[in-house]
Amino acid sequence: MSGIGSTGADGLNRDGDLALSEQRGLAAWLPRRLAEERASIVVVGDFMLDGWWSGSIDRMCREAPAPVVDIQRRDFAPGGAANTAMNLAALGASVSVAGVVGTDDAGVELRRQLAAAGVDTILLYEHPDLVTTTKIRISSGGQVLLRFDDSTATVPPDALATLATAVPAAVKHRDAVVICDYGMGILDGKVRTRLIESLAGRSQDTLVVVDAHDPRPWARLGPDLVTPNAQEAAKLLDVRLGNGPERAATVVRHGGRLLQETGANAVVVTLDRDGTVLIPATGNTHRTWARPATEKQASGAGDTFVAALTLARAASLPLTASLDLAQAAADVVVHHPGTSVCGTDELSRYLESFADTALSADELERHIRAHRGDGQRVVLTNGCFDVLHRGHTRYLNQAKQLGDILVVALNSDDSVRRLKGPGRPINSVADRAAVIAALSCVDYVTVFDTPTPIPLIEQLRPEIYAKGGDYTPEMLAETEAVETYGGRVIILDYVPERSTTAMVQRIRNGEGAPIPEA
Structure with a gap:
């Protein structure tokens, strides 16, 4: 490679x-x-070869109760x-x-x-x-009516x-x-x-990727990656994955079997509208949305x-x-x-396109109101997210899985300076927002300038407030505000070896990545 x-x-x-x-x-x-x-x-x-044929329907077939599609365009890919x-x-x-x-x-x-x-x-x-x-798909008015296969x-x-x-x-x-x-x-x-x-x-x-309806015959190859979709994974496992977001949890529960049956170093199950789930032989699972x-x-x-x-x-x-x-x-x-x-x-x-995507609190409140109308739960977390690292992405993936919609509130540039000193932030809030918004696990980004996100919490009233680090709920000033309206505070994994401050210092010193101990 x-x-x-x-x-x-x-x-x-x-x-x-x-x-x-x-x-x-x-x-x-x-x-x-x-x-x-x-x-x-x-x-x-x-x-x-895929064919996409489209046309208009103005009459029914005389021989059968079927519409007649007058083909007006034939595309192949x-x-x-x-x-x-x-x-x-x-x-x-x-x-x-x-x-x-x-x-x-x-x-x-x-x-x-x-x-x-x-x-x-x-x-x-x-x-x-x-x-x-x-x-070849036959469509009219943007609706596929029929597909016929030939082989x-x-x-x-x-x-x-x-x-x-x-x-x-x-x-x-x-x-x-x-x-x-x-x-x-x-x-x-x-x-x-x-x-x-x-x-x-x-x-x-040499990387080997197997994209197969049934990856089991390729297990002897020991592929680096296999990429079954939901239906293929369900057939391989002989389980029902269902149609909702619980499919990802089911895949994770059966991760060991997926690795065993496919012989792969990592399995990525694609779940169409629900993103993907990574099951690695070593390391942590990972989601995309x-x-x-x-x-x-x-x-x-x-x-x-x-x-x-x-x-x-x-x-x-x-x-x-x-x-x-x-x-x-x-x-x-x-x-x-x-x-x-x-x-x-x-x-x-x-x-x-994710640049300049931070919403105001009022705009965000309107979006959240619509999500709640669909029965979705909102998770809010906050931080500086100045130099993105693996501890951040792991933490944000965990936060997403606590609910349906993940909102990340970024400290403003002035707020970061008050917290971290005059040398920070390294990246402006516009750049930080663009990078965070591009992560598939993040649904919305907003910015706050207050000493704590309590005013934002009181306005948005998220079902779950997530925080990463070596805290307990009792240590957080935000806990009372969250629990007052019936929300929950959840502390996620602390990754001690991942520190933005330490990383910034390494870069300023011209140091490379630390060498893992044997």
Whole structure:
């Protein structure tokens, strides 16, 4: 792997803390820095073509009680493994693909679009007896009415033999290998065996990501990451995950089994509107929260997520930071109709949009009133959050899980100076607000200038007031204000080895990340 996350000079130290020099303008910097790495990534798997046909309905069919759709527009986009490759290319990776398609019109169009995006298709073989998998949606007035799929029931054996022969060269000297197995037969038998053999002795510099409907057959590979969705995880575990936010808690409870069944170093379960859950073999679980669009006929956000996650990890970005970046990329494409990709510039603009997002207390109160009308619970926490580090992100993730809506109240610049001295804050409140707002676990950011957040608490009346550190509720001046209206004060984990003050001092002294003790 390349080294965006391995040195402080690149803006991130080995523990994933954001360096001082990169907190300002971070949103614009990170996707472009990832693109500059030009990571070499190969996508192996099931390639398909998505069709989005739309038209008007003015009459019913004479032969049956069915509407007649007069098709007025036909759009096609690479889907499945091809969509993952397209997203990787759009984010700046050097991408090649390995798979098999037909010689039909769909196969020709798929190869054309991949090549136009700069994807190397030399190892995307054509076979005359194979029907290129297509998934065509018919819609009218923005509503999908029908989808019809076309594919080959049995993959020709000689097609599999050709692909299996190409596998060792395809995966050699890559920063990352993405295996997209949607159960269409392309990765069965010889191809899977050859992939496992070719990657068995891989160096630590080669990241292996498995995105499969059933990741269990790939357990012998020992992948670095597997990325099942909610339905796939439920099937693997033979449990019902349900449809609400409790799905994440269920995934965490069964985390050990997920790791055991998949043989992976980390499992990331994607939960569509509920974000994602990370289950690592070592370390803490981590959540991301989606910012879903309403009534958008979007498809392929999972492919975008896998692509961004792979690229970030291939560049050695810390895993939790990679997840947040991948969630942001997925949030971008769910606001697009059809099957689409998230590119470097668009991801940068999306992250930049979080600048100047701090709301006034009155604006925030109006939003909270609407959330309470939907039965949602509000969590409020506060702090300076001057130089973001892993202790902060862990704490904010914990706070989010206490309720439904997380509000972060930032100390104003003057307030920070009163608390920390004339040399602080390092970053202005506008920059601090932009960085905090970009975290998927944070719903709203506001700023307060009073000695304590008590006036804000009394106005917003959050169901839960969360505080991190070596406090007890009795030590906090805010406790009485919270308990007066029936709220709860909850103290979250204290991370003693994570100190903003110590980090600032290290940077000012020109020191790097501390070396862990043996």
